[in-house]
Amino acid sequence: MTRGFRPLLRGSTYAGALFAYCGALVSLPLLPFAALPALAWPSAPEGVRIVLTVLVWAVLIGVLGLARTTRRVLIACARRMLGVPLPDPAAEPTRSTAPTRSTAAPTRSTAPDTDRLRTPLWLLSHVALGWAGAQSAVLLVGAGLLLPGGWAGARAGVSVRGWSLRPERGWQSWAAALGCLLLAALLCLAVTGALRWLAPRLLGPSSAERLALAAERERALAERNRLAHELHDSIGHTLTAATIQAAVAGEVLGADPEAARAALRSIEESTRAALEDLDYVLGMLREEQAGTAPPRSLADLPELLDRLRHAGAVVEPELSGDFTRVRGTPARAAYRILQEGLTNALRHGAGGPIRVTVTAAPDALSLSVVNRTGSGGGSGTASFPTSGHGLPGLTERVRLLHGEITAGPDGPEHWRLAVRLPVRLPA
Template sequence: MFRGIRPLLRGSTYSGALFAYCGALASLPLLPFAALPAMAWPSASWGVQVALTVLLWSVLIGVTGLAHTTRRVLIACARRMLGVPLPDPVGGRRRADRLRTSLWLLAHVVLGWAGAQLSVLLFVAALLLPGGWAGAEAGVSVNGWSLRAESGWQSWASALCCLLLAVALCLVVTYALRWLAPRLLGPSSAERLALAAERERALAERNRLAHELHDSIGHTLTAATIQAAVAGEVLDADPVAARAALRSIEESTRSALEDLDYVLGMLREEKSGTAPTRTLADLPELLDRLRHAGAVVEPELSGDHAQVRGTLSRAAYRIVQEGLTNALRHGAGGPIRVTVTAAPDSLELDVVNRTGSGSGVGGGAACGKRPDAFPTSGHGLPGLFERVRLLHGEIEAGPDGPEHWRLAVRLPVRLPA
C-alpha cells in the first residue's frame, strides 16, 4: 500500500503538474490575438465564435513550436521539471522535429488547462463540502451537477475524496507529460544517428589521445630511466657526460609534460594549448636523446620527408618512437638500426635491435600473428597494430634471424578513398 502512495509524496509529481499549469498560463497572451476574428464577426453564433477562437488559438500555439529556440527551451524545462533525461537537439532544423515540438506544446497546454480547472474545482469542493464552514447552502454546481454541503461525516469523507482526487490528478498530468516528453521532445531518428556519430568521434579521439599518451610517456620514462642509470655510473668518472644525461632527462620530461597537459585538457573538455605536432622532422631530436641515454642508434633516413605531412607524419613519428622504446626496454644492447624511407607512394619504417635471448621489441612472437597474440605487457604493440590498421598500412613484428628483432611498417602516402 505504501508503495502505491509513494508517488503522491514525491515533490517531482507536483513540479511536473506545476510545469503543466505554467504551460497553460503561458498560452494566455496568444488568446486575444486568436479572439480577434471572432470579435470581427459579431453576427456569428456564440458556439461558432468559441470554436473559431479555440481553433486559431491552437494554430498560434503550434506556430510557436516551430521556432528552433522553443524546442531547446522546452527540452531544458522538461529535464528540470519532469526529470526526464532528454539530450540537447543536434543538427539542423528538421521539419519533423518542429512538428513534434508543436504537438508537444498543444498537448502541454491541453493537459495544463484541463488539469488546472479540475484541480481548482476539486480543491474548492474539498473546502466547501464540510458542513458549517460556508453555511448550509454552500456547495459546488457544474453544468447542472451539484454537490451540497451536509452535516455529518459524509461531508468530511466527500471533502477528503475530492482532495485525494486533486492530488491524483496532479500525478496523472505529470505521468502523461513524462510519457509524451521522450516521444515528442526526445531525439528523432536523424538526431539519434547524429548523437551516435558524435559519440563515435569522441571515442575515436579519446582512443587516439590514449595512444599518444602511451607512446610519449612510455618512451620518456624508459629513456629517463636509462639516462639516470648512465648518469649515476659516470657521475664521478665523467661529470660532463653525467650532466649531458641529466639535461637530456630534463628535455624529454618537459616534452612529455607538454603532451600530458594537452591530453588532460582534451579529456576535461577544456581549451588547452596547441596540440603537440611532433612529426618526422623531429626524429633527429628523438635520436639525439637516445644517444645521450647511452644507446647506439644507426639511422638511415632517405627520401623526401617533406612530402609526408599531417596525420601520416605524426603517426610515423609515434611508430618509430614506440619501436625505439621497446628496443630500449626489451633489447640486449648493441646498435639499434632505424630506417625511414619516403617513396612517392609509400612510407617505410624499420626498427631492428639485438635480442640475445630471443625476446625483442614485441616480447618474442612469430611474424604474422595477431596483435593480441603477442605476450607483451602493456598496450605498445597492439596499439601499433591498431594505429597502422587505421592508416591502411602493413605491419610485421618478429624475429629477424637468431639474434635480432625487427619491426617493419609500410604506410601508403595517399590513403585510399
C-alpha cells in the same frame, strides 16, 4: 497502502501540475488573435465559431513551438519542474568561410520534419493538459471547500451544467468534501505523470541529435585513447632511454667523466621533452589549452635519434623522400610509431646497430625499425619490464589510420617492425 499515497505527498507532483497550469495561462495572450477569424464571420453558428477559434488557437500554439528558443525554454522548465533528465538540444552549426583542418563530421545534422513537429506537439499537449487539469482542479477544490454545510448554509451543494451534488449535512458532506480534495490531488498526479511520460518522447533528443551525441561520445573516446597512446609512447621511451643512459654514466663515471656528463645531459634533455609531452596531454585531458609543447611529429625525428645515440645505441637511419612535408595526424602517428619501435629495440634488443628506415612516397609513408635479438630469434630477451601495451597500441593506431603493420622475426637474429601509412603529400 501508505506507499500508494506517497506520490500525493511529494512536492514534485504538484510542481508538475503547476507547470501544466502555467502552460495554460501562457497560451492566453494568443486567444484574442485566435478569435479574430470568428469575429470576422459573425453570420456563422456559435458552435462553428467556437471550433474555428480553438483550431486557430491550436495552430498559433504550434507555430510558437517551432522556434528553437521555445524548445530550449521548455526543456529547461521540464528539467526543473518535472525532474526529467533532458539534454540540451544541439546548437546550430556556425557558418564560417575560414578553412578548418578538422575533417570530422558536424555534430548536428538537419533534423527531419517529423522531429521538428515534436515540440509543437508537446506544447499542444502541455496546454491541453493544463487547461483540462486547471478547470477540473478548480471545480474539485471549490467543491471540497463549499460542500460542508456549516460553511455554505443550510442547503450546501454544488451544481454545474445541470449536474448537482447536494449531500446531507453532517459527516456525509465532510466525506464528499474530502473525496473532492483527494480527486484533485489524484488529478495533479495524473497530469504530472502524463507530462513526465511525454517529455522524453517529445522534448528528448531527436534521431539526428542522438546520432550526433553518439558520434561525439565516440570522438571523445577516440581522443582519450589517442592521448593514452601519446603518454605511453613518450613516458615509456623516456624511462627506457634514461635507464640505459644512467647505467652508461655509472659505468664510465670514473674512467671517462666527459662521457658520463654527456649521458647525464641526454637524460636531462629526454626527461624535459617527456615533461613537455606530459604537460600537453594533461592540458588536453583538462580541456584546457595545450601546454607549451606541441605534439611531436616527424620533424622531431632527428632529436629522437640523437637521444638514442647519447644512450649508447648505434642508429643507422635511411631517410628517403621529403618526409618533412608530411603534416597532421600521419606525421604525429609516424613519430610515435618510430619512438615505440626504437624503445622496444632498446628494451629487448641484444645490441648491435638499429636500422631506421623512413620512405616518403607521394601516396604512402613507409616506416621500418630493425634490431638484433637475443639468441634464438623472436623479440629478444627483455632487459626491462614491460606492460605489454606497446605493440597492441601500435596496431590500433595504424588501423585507425587505415595503414598496414607487420612485426616479427626478420631472419634468425633480427626483429623487424614495418608500417605503411597512406598519406597525401602537398603539391
